[in-house]
Structures are given as structure tokens and as C-alpha cells.
Amino acid sequence: MAEKALTSLAVRARSLEWATLHKTGEKHAAARGEPFELDPGPDQKNILAGLQVDRERLVKEIREKCGRLPAPVSVGIPASWVLLRIAELPAGSPDELSSMAELQVDKFSPFPIEESAISYELLAEHDGHNRLLLSAIRTDTINLLSDALREAGIQPKWVDINLLGWWQLLKDAGKIHQAGSQIIIILEESSCDIIVATAGVPVAMRSLSGMDDLPPGEADEEIARETVYTLAALDLENNGNCLAEVSIWHKGDQPAGLVKQFETHLPVATHLNSLETLPPLAEGLLRRAERRTHGMMDLAPLAWMEAENARITRRRMMVSTILVAGLWLLGMVTLFGGIQYQKQSLSSLATELESLKGPAEKVRAIRDRTQELIKYMDRSRSGLECLREISDKLPPGIELRQFTYHKNKNLEMTGEADSYSLVADFKKDLERSDLFVATELPQTRHMTTGKEFFKILCTMPGGEKP
Helix, strand or coil: CCCCEEEEEEECCCEEEEEEEEEECCEEEEEECCCEECCCCCCCCCHHHHHHHCHHHHHHHHHHHHCCCCCCEEEEECHHHCEEEEEEEECCCHHHHHHHHHHHHHHHCCCCHHHEEEEEEEEEEECCEEEEEEEEEEHHHHHHHHHHHHHCCCCEEEEEEHHHHHHHHHHHCCCCCCCCEEEEEEEECCEEEEEEEECCEEEEEEEECCHHHCCHHHHHHHHHHHHHHHHHHHCCHHHCCCEEEEEEEECCCCCHHHHHHHHHHCCCEEEEEEHHHCCCHHHHHHHHHHCCCCCCCCCCCHHHHHHHHHHHHHHHHHHHHHHHHHHHHHHHHHHHHHHHHHHHHHHHHHHHHHHHHHHHHHHHHHHHHHHHHHHHHCCCCCHHHHHHHHHHHCCCCEEEEEEEEECCCEEEEEEEECCHHHHHHHHHHHHCCCCCCEEEEEEEEECCCCCEEEEEEEECCCCCCC
16 A cells, blocks of 8 residues: 555543554554553443543543554544445445345345445355355444544545454464364454354454443353354355354453353354454454455445545645646746846846957958958969860850859850850850859850851859859
8 A cells, every 4th residue: 555654543442552563664663552451431431432422531542542643544442333244246346236235234224224334245255156245334323433533534445344353363363274264263351253264265244342241151152152053044054065163362360161152053163362362353453454455345335435535636736736826927937037048148238249349350351362362372273274174165166255254253255156056065164163162154145147146154263153
């Protein structure tokens, strides 16, 4: 997950327990809070009942005991607050499974669907079917708890079930058999959670509440009777999954009476285990939150997600607005600063240009005089050289009438020829001369004498046409 910190909060009937995972680069550091008791008040059986009659006191106590827990927070609630049922459904996408789960819950839930928070846990996939743990709870129950937590400075994002936190710890500790069937009994405070697993996958999950309201002997009988009833409904033996053992996980004194009841009703060994040998429940919930994916239990109402999305949208819009305003301000500063800088640079360059005009004019004048002097001293393109070059290339049949020479620029000649072809050949010979860079024949005219009058212009390097 991408969060820098992750927190789990285990809510029991009369106590809370939390654990936080801090992430810094590749390092993970976990912090845990010791479980602390909450007094729900006289004649109140659990925290929910206490919040209805003495909300302010409990919120203050939670704030003092927990402080400000890092968000996001995964809240675990007792399984006895939730309706649970395991069902085999056809495989499908997460959206399809959610729809099927809602239809199945509607069959056994006494609460209206629109007033319920419904979720599921994907337990196993096999032969085109999915085994799901379905769950439902009244939305107002979740909101009662979450509103109190928010007042205490805790921001819940997901709602998990404590029973699944214990299941995670048992799996991680290697206490779940991968062959045969086993019964797992978890005794904690006033509740008793029952898990029946086959080949390492739950086939039944139940929770019995109010066990502390019964005398110890009657409570043991009730647990054993409900467990046997659950086994009878599953019919494990006919399905080829014989029961191998009963594991009782407890805190404090050993429940000897409950062991005796199971030994009386079930022909398998019963083993006692202390919950203190496992990590805290909040650790199990934290591990689940860290690995959270689609198909994991989350009883958070849809309104939470909508509120969270709205909060994220508002935050993004605020950040975007600030960013756009910052970029606009930066652009304006850059624009006007650039303009001012350009003005200053232009002014400086203009001053520098003005100071260089005088020396530059002098340099140009010296350069022009030098070039003129070089041209006049260069005899390679003198009038005599040009006349000699033309005389060498002048073919028989052509007679020059006029020769005008412009020093180091160009020359112009006119004459008469016996035919136009002689004029054209003469022009081509001049084009091959190194003295001229261009040769043109701007005018020819056939004369009454039978001669061809012509005019040829030759341009020297650096010169121009007349």
C-alpha cells in the first residue's frame, strides 16, 4: 500500500486496542497500544450502548487513551455485532460478487438493505465457484461508532471483523490444519466466536454473545450445543471431511467445564490454547489492512466512500487552484521581470552601440579605403588584362566596335559578327574565363549588311552590372 502509516483499531464490547505501522523507505516500524478498558456505564453491556447514553464521556476517554492515531485506520468490530453466513456462489467479477452477496444477505437479514452495510470476504475459489463469508450490519450502528471515533480524532476508513483478525493470526502461526476439519473456539470477554474449517478454509463462522449473562455451567452447555448444531448442519462426515480436533483459544483461567462438554458431545480431542501466545488482535487486523485487496471484508458504508472521494476531490481542486495560481503568478513575475530585464538590456545595448558608432564608422572608412586601394593596386583585372583576355578568345568573324571598362567592376563591349553562332560561342568562351564571374548577352540584332550586331556585359569579382 502507498500510505506512509497504517493503523488498526480493535473494538471489543468493553475495551479498545490499537496498532500502527509506520513506513519510511524500506523500513517498517510497528507501534502498539496496550488494550484499555472502557466503562460503558451502569447497566450498559457494551460500548455501543454506552455511546447512546454517555457519548461525551466515552469520546473524551477514547481521545485520552488513543491520542491521534495516524490515518488511514481500519476498525475491527466484534463478530457478535454482525450477521454472518458462508455461501457458495458462482465465480464472477468483484462487482458481480457484490451484487450476488447483496441478494443473498437480503434472504437472511432482518434489516432493510437500504439501511444496511453489506460486504463479503472471498475465502476460496474452486471449480468455477467462490466461497464467500457474507456479512451485514445496520448502517446506524456503524455510524454511531464511527462518529464517536471521529470526534475523538480517529479517522476510520475500513470496517473489518475481529474474528477475521484472529483467523489471520492463527493462519500466520500455522495453527490451521490443511487436511481434515477442525473446530476453533475463541473465548474473549463476553463473546464466543466459532470457526469450522475444512482443508484450511472456513465452512462456518458464528459468534455467540451474552455468555457472561449465563452461569458458567450454562454458558459452557450453550457453546457446546450451538457448536454441535453447527456441525450437524454442515454434515462433514458425509462429505468426507471427518472432524479431527477442537481447539479452544482463551484468555485467563482454563475453561475446564467447556472442555468437559466437548468431550461429552464430540468424539475428538479437545486442545486448550492461550490467546496470549498469539500477537495482539490489533496486529492481525493490521496485517489484513496492509494486504487489503478486492474481495476483503469492509463494512464501511457507501456514504463513507462518497464523502472520502468528495474530500479528495476538494483537496485536489484546492491543490490544483493553488498550483494554477502559483504558476500564473510565477508567469506574471517572469513576464514582467523579463520585459523589465529586456528594457534594461536594450537600454544598455543602445548606450553601448552609441558609444561604438564613432569608432565603427572610422573602421569602416579605413576598410573601404583599404579595399579601394587593394583594387587599384591589383593589376590582374586591369583594363589591359581584360582586353588581352578578350583578344585571346575573340574568334575570326567577329569585329569589336566599342570597349568600355569600369575598373574592378565590369566591362561592356559591342561589335559585329558574321553569324549569331559566333557570338554565342564567344560568350561561352568568356564564361569560362577566370577574370569574370558573369557574362550576359543582353542584345543582338541582325543588320541590313548581313552582319549580327551584339552587346556583351562581363562582371568581375566584387563588381556589379552596369
